[in-house]
Amino acid sequence: xxxxxxxxxxxxxxxxxxxxxxxxxxxxxxxxxxxxxxxxxxxxxxxxxxxxxxxxxxxxxxxxxxxxxxxxxxxxxxxxxxxxxxxxxxxxxxxxxxxxxxxxxxxxxxxxxxxxxxxxxxxxxxxxxxxxxxxxxxxxxxxxxxxxxxxxxxxxxxxxxxxxxxxxxxxxxxxxxxxxxxxxxxxxxxxxxxxxxxxxxxxxxxxxxxxxxxxxxxxxxxxxxxxxxxxxxxxxxxxxxxxxxxxxxxxxxxxxxxxxxxxxxxxxxxxxxxxxxxxxxxxxxxxxxxxxxxxxxxxxxxxxxxxxxxxxxxxxxxxxxxxxxxxxxxxxxxxxxxxxxxxxxxxxxxxxxxxxxxxxxxxxxxxxxxxxxxxxxxxxxxxxxxxxxxxxxxxxxxxxxxxxxxxxxxxxxxxxxxxxxxxxxxxxxxxxxxxxxxxxxxxxxxxxxxxxxxxxxxxxxxxxxxxxx
Amino acid sequence: xxxxxxxxxxxxxxxxxxxxxxxxxxxxxxxxxxxxxxxxxxxxxxxxxxxxxxxxxxxxxxxxxxxxxxxxxxxxxxxxxxxxxxxxxxxxxxxxxxxxxxxxxxxxxxxxxxxxxxxxxxxxxxxxxxxxxxxxxxxxxxxxxxxxxxxxxxxxxxxxxxxxxxxxxxxxxxxxxxxxxxxxxxxxxxxxxxxxxxxxxxxxxxxxxxxxxxxxxxxxxxxxxxxxxxxxxxxxxxxxxxxxxxxxxxxxxxxxxxxxxxxxxxxxxxxxxxxxxxxxxxxxxxxxxxxxxxxxxxxxxxxxxxxxxxxxxxxxxxxxxxxxxxxxxxxxxxxxxxxxxxxxxxxxxxxxxxxxxxxxxxxxxxxxx
Numbered sequence: 001x002x003x004x005x006x007x008x009x010x011x012x013x014x015x016x017x018x019x020x021x022x023x024x025x026x027x028x029x030x031x032x033x034x035x036x037x038x039x040x041x042x043x044x045x046x047x048x049x050x051x052x053x054x055x056x057x058x059x060x061x062x063x064x065x066x067x068x069x070x071x072x073x074x075x076x077x078x079x080x081x082x083x084x085x086x087x088x089x090x091x092x093x094x095x096x097x098x099x100x101x102x103x104x105x106x107x108x109x110x111x112x113x114x115x116x117x118x119x120x121x122x123x124x125x126x127x128x129x130x131x132x133x134x135x136x137x138x139x140x141x142x143x144x145x146x147x148x149x150x151x152x153x154x155x156x157x158x159x160x161x162x163x164x165x166x167x168x169x170x171x172x173x174x175x176x177x178x179x180x181x182x183x184x185x186x187x188x189x190x191x192x193x194x195x196x197x198x199x200x201x202x203x204x205x206x207x208x209x210x211x212x213x214x215x216x217x218x219x220x221x222x223x224x225x226x227x228x229x230x231x232x233x234x235x236x237x238x239x240x241x242x243x244x245x246x247x248x249x250x251x252x253x254x255x256x257x258x259x260x261x262x263x264x265x266x267x268x269x270x271x272x273x274x275x276x277x278x279x280x281x282x283x284x285x286x287x288x289x290x291x292x293x294x295x296x297x298x299x300x301x302x303x304x305x306x307x308x309x310x311x312x313x314x315x316x317x318x319x320x321x322x323x324x325x326x327x328x329x330x331x332x333x334x335x336x337x338x339x340x341x342x343x344x345x346x347x348x349x350x351x352x353x354x355x356x357x358x359x360x361x362x363x364x365x366x367x368x369x370x371x372x373x374x375x376x377x378x379x380x381x382x383x384x385x386x387x388x389x390x391x392x393x394x395x396x397x398x399x400x401x402x403x404x405x406x407x408x409x410x411x412x413x414x415x416x417x418x419x420x421x422x423x424x425x426x427x428x429x430x431x432x433x434x435x436x437x438x439x440x441x442x443x444x445x446x447x448x449x450x451x452x453x454x455x456x457x458x459x460x461x462x463x464x465x466x467x468x469x
Numbered sequence: 470x471x472x473x474x475x476x477x478x479x480x481x482x483x484x485x486x487x488x489x490x491x492x493x494x495x496x497x498x499x500x501x502x503x504x505x506x507x508x509x510x511x512x513x514x515x516x517x518x519x520x521x522x523x524x525x526x527x528x529x530x531x532x533x534x535x536x537x538x539x540x541x542x543x544x545x546x547x548x549x550x551x552x553x554x555x556x557x558x559x560x561x562x563x564x565x566x567x568x569x570x571x572x573x574x575x576x577x578x579x580x581x582x583x584x585x586x587x588x589x590x591x592x593x594x595x596x597x598x599x600x601x602x603x604x605x606x607x608x609x610x611x612x613x614x615x616x617x618x619x620x621x622x623x624x625x626x627x628x629x630x631x632x633x634x635x636x637x638x639x640x641x642x643x644x645x646x647x648x649x650x651x652x653x654x655x656x657x658x659x660x661x662x663x664x665x666x667x668x669x670x671x672x673x674x675x676x677x678x679x680x681x682x683x684x685x686x687x688x689x690x691x692x693x694x695x696x697x698x699x700x701x702x703x704x705x706x707x708x709x710x711x712x713x714x715x716x717x718x719x720x721x722x723x724x725x726x727x728x729x730x731x732x733x734x735x736x737x738x739x740x741x742x743x744x745x746x747x748x749x750x751x752x753x754x755x756x757x758x759x760x761x762x763x764x765x766x767x768x769x770x771x772x773x774x775x776x777x778x779x780x781x782x783x784x785x786x787x788x789x790x791x792x793x794x795x796x797x798x799x800x801x802x803x804x805x806x807x808x809x810x811x812x813x814x815x816x817x818x819x820x821x822x823x824x825x826x827x828x829x830x831x832x833x834x835x836x837x838x
Contacts, residue, residue: 001528006535014492047528190477193484204831209557396623398581412557438472442479449487454548457539458700 001047003247004203006456008044020255021184030180034156037255041161045124052123055093056159059410062089063133065155070140071147083141087134094130097123102322118327119121125165127319129158131286136172138452145173153179162251166244168262168282175257182256192253194445199246201448203454206413213406225399226385230365232406233372235413238267241280267417270356271348272336272363283319287312302342309341310334320371325379329370336363491540500538506546506697508743511537546700550671554701561623563698568619568653571652573704575658576695580614580626580825584634585651589831591638594821597773597804598642605771610645610675611635612663612777614657614825616838618647626825642821650674657706660693661744661826665780666709672781674792675820684688685709691745701716710780713787715763721756721802732759749779755801756810757782769817771795775827791818 001008016036023032024465042152046053066086073079095103101117108114136157148154157179163170204397214232217225245262252259261467262282267276276284295308310331317330340348348356366383384390428437500511509806514706515521515530522528531702539545553562560566564579598607611632616625628648636644650670655663663671666685673679691708710733719727733748734740750757759782771779778796786794802810813819 005532006533006539010488010491010495010539011535014488039685049525050528186481187474187477190480193480197484205552212563223682246577308658350515360718389479397622401622401624409554435472438476438479441476442483444481446483449484451548451552453491453539454545454552457536457542457545458549459536 001044003244003251004200004208004452004456006453008454009200009453012040012044017254022199030182031150031152034179035152035159038152038156038159041156041159045159046445048124049121052121052126052332055097055123055126056129057155059090059093059130059133060155060158061151062086063137063158064151065147066137067140067147067154068149070137074143079141083137086137090130090134090137093127096120097126099318099322099336106362111149128167128169129164132158132171135169135286135290139171139173139310148172148176150177160252160257162257163253163259165368166241166248167280168245168248168259169286170259170282171286174260178257184256188253188256192250194250194441195253196247196250197445197449197452199243199248199250200452202239202243204452205448206409206416207236207243208455209406209409210236210239210413213402213409216402220396220399220402221385221390222396222399223385223388224396224403226382227404228399229382230386232410234365234368235410235417236265236366238263238370238417239413265417265419265453266456267361267364268357268419269360270353272333272340272360275360275364276333276337283316287316287319291315306338309338313337323374324376325370325373328379329367332367332370427444470575478509488819494540495535495538498540499671504542505743506543506692508694508697515791531670537582543700546704546723554603559620562699565695566616566621566623567701568621570619570653570658573658574701575619575653575656576699576701576703577614577616577619577623577625578661578695578698578826579624580616580829581624582627582630582634582825583829584630586829586831587631588635588638590823590828591635593799593831594639594642597799598819600804601807601813602771602819605813605819606677607642607819608675609635609639609642609820609821610646610647611828612824613648613651614821615653615661615663617825618651618653618656631825631828632747633657633715645675645820647671657691657693659691659696659703659706660746661695661824662693662777663780664706664709665711665749667786668781668784672784672788675781676785678788678790680784680788681826682711682784682787686712688740688748689745693746694744708740708748710748711784711787713783715761715789717760717762717782718750718783718784719758719760720751720754725810727756727758746779747777751784752776752802753798754796755798757796759783759786759794759796761786761789761792764792766790766792769793769795769814771797771813771817771819773797773799773821773823775800775823777824778822781822790792 001012003009020033020036022042023036025033025122042053043348045056063086066082066089069082070079073082097120100120104115104117135155136145136148140147148157152379157170157172157175158164160170177396210232214229214236217232242263248261249261260282264278264281266278269278292308292312296304297308298305307438311331313334314327314394315330316333317326317328320329348359351359364372366386369386370379370381373382381390428434502510512530512533514534515527517527520526522670536542550562554567561579566577566579568575570579571813593608613625613628613631616623617628619625632644632648633647650673651663651668655667655671657664666682669680669682672682687707687709689708690705692703692705696703698703713732718730718732720730722728730751731739732750734751735748738744738747738751739755742752744752746752753776766789768791770785770793772782772794773786774782774796776800782794782796785791797807797811
């Protein structure tokens with residue numbers, strides 16, 4: 001089920017909210033409400049592909065059982081073995097369901113090897129919930145969190161529908177307390193509502209509209225179209241994913257959870273290092289804490305650090321999809337980060353701010369071409385088109401027509417990707433005009449919700465890019 | 470602080486009102502049996518059975534059902550269209566655009582020439598010609614899309630490009646260039662079709678006559694297919710027809726026999742149907758024979774056609790240039806069975822007449838060329 005769908009907005013969500021707030025919380029005990037959230041989350045997940053709900057439940061139970069074993073064997077090797085087994089089951093499931101055909105297809109490139117592909121559909125959100133389960137068991141093994149003995153509470157944590165299928169990757173330690181004792185308030189609900197509706201509008205009114213533009217200019221073989229494609233795709237994926245995150249965080253607030261931020265205006269970054277502190281924060285910190293640092297981080301000399309960075313970023317790319325373009329995309333960032341760290345760092349510091357931003361934007365735009373392409377040929381063609389190679393013309397009338405037609409959504413998207421709207425709002429909140437927000441905010445929420453619904457009712461283009469991960 | 474609390478309360482109230490309101494409305498408001506502006510029935514809720522649930526047919530079918538039966542669906546579609554054109558200032562909505570004709574707004578759709586589809590289509594025309602029309606005088610004409618005649622910088626129909634492709638691909642056929650016989654006012658503002666009362670020049674160009682059609686009968690308002698698709702409150706066209714007192718029509722029935730019927734159908738299968746353009750020769754039909762009961766001519770014309778010919782053919786028949794005009798729609802008849810139902814008289818005329826948008830989609834012509 002999609003957040004940006006009529007089924008979710010006007011069937012699922014009101015039902016879940018109404019029952020949730022009717023259910024009692026005896027002396028602050030959240031078990032009944034958690035059980036309802038768990039049931040709702042299972043329906044939410046099973047809506048797309050019912051059979052994969054069984055896989056998720058199996059992964060949840062295994063993660064929970066391994067947690068108990070890690071705790072029971074604490075101080076002995078049994079704890080370590082339990083963690084290893086947990087990693088094997090979690091990562092094994094991910095490898096099988098997400099990567100099996102990729103491995104087989106590459107094996108088949110060897111002469112005389114012809115292994116039939118398994119053609120398994122990718123279970124939605126498997127990359128996200130697997131990482132959440134692993135974070136719990138690793139943190140438990142490290143002694144950074146307490147064991148959760150109630151399987152329903154643990155299952156609620158993993159399957160919590162606001163963040164289940166496209167993140168952010170919520171760690172158990174971050175919601176441990178809220179799972180058993182959380183507060184609900186009009187303020188939290190209202191802030192959550194505002195955040196949810198903003199995310200919905202980002203997704204439906206910006207990302208989906210840009211997706212149309214991306215498809216139109218992506219089919220044009222001109223230099224202008226190649227640049228527009230890269231820029232628009234970069235904005236589309238940002239609004240698509242950050243919009244989803246906003247909806248997740250907003251829904252979390254409605255139910256009393258405070259999820260960590262996943263984006264912090266990544267396109268204003270002044271270095272690639274800075275970009276990855278601002279983009280998909282929950283994923284980059286996950287890899288930092290559970291892969292990079294355990295590998296030795298920067299504590300074992302420069303050569304090992306180089307290797308660690310390359311491994312982590314290649315894995316980051318691979319996490320995004322079972323394709324060489326994703327591996328290339330991750331490795332590309334690994335190399336860029338190494339160059340920045342060991343070569344460019346001091347030089348970049350001396351550059352004017354505008355040039356630093358230009359440097360980042362250009363490299364990020366190129367990265368999206370790796371990300372969005374499905375073959376080496378396409379990557380080559382799109383990169384070549386950026387410099388006029390292989391294009392029919394620089395700027396034909398049809399490309400210019402599409403640019404004019406989508407100019408306003410593009411400008412809105414560019415403006416919204418900066419902190420300026422937030423700064424304006426903050427300024428307004430502290431000015432003498434603050435009372436106007438009392439009317440303006442509810443009106444804006446109503447307008448965005450109705451217009452977004454209108455787009456959904458009229459059946460506009462509506463896929464989530466990050467669902468395939 | 471006081472303002473902040475009030476703001477939170479109002480935000481919460483607005484959200485609950487909208488989400489909860491629509492949630493309740495969908496329970497109490499009955500969805501329409503037909504989505505008239507979209508000319509289709511709403512998606513049905515799949516049966517709630519175990520097998521449908523397990524293989525996700527129920528859940529996959531739920532969203533289209535929820536969207537189609539959404540309360541005030543038509544208003545919501547208009548809100549989207551207004552946002553596209555008035556807020557985002559986009560010049561088209563999924564290829565649909567608006568234009569101004571003498572102070573009244575009309576709608577059109579991109580019809581940029583797709584050469585690959587034209588090539589496929591013409592291969593089929595050549596195959597049919599070779600098999601059936603060797604002893605006939607064979608002509609072709611493309612009906613230019615109205616986007617070619619309205620002002621705007623849309624990726625519209627390029628008549629010269631289309632004519633060049635067709636001339637190259639149909640060397641044995643004779644072209645009839647209809648472009649000069651039409652202008653923007655020849656078409657309904659709200660539909661892709663031409664207005665029968667404004668295509669006298671096209672008729673005369675095809676039959677080589679100077680016939681004048683002076684009488685018209687107006688039957689009511691007409692909101693064409695573009696009005697429904699674009700979802701803007703466009704002023705309707707007037708639906709009129711030109712009386713053809715000397716023409717009779719026979720339609721091929723499901724029993725594979727011809728049955729007489731009205732040329733202009735004002736009933737439930739015609740003007741009163743989901744598509745009022747079905748007024749002309751009852752809309753989609755596989756085979757129709759029009760006969761001029763007064764003419765001395767013994768000539769026959771065979772038109773391979775799409776829906777544009779439904780309004781054109783009665784006028785051609787009325788001129789008396791032909792004794793019969795046979796309309797063949799290859800979308801609804803297997804071309805290999807044509808010889809069982811149509812006798813192509815030697816030395817007669819045949820005309821392949823298609824709209825630009827149909828030529829852009831060769832797949833809809835079920836001819837295995």
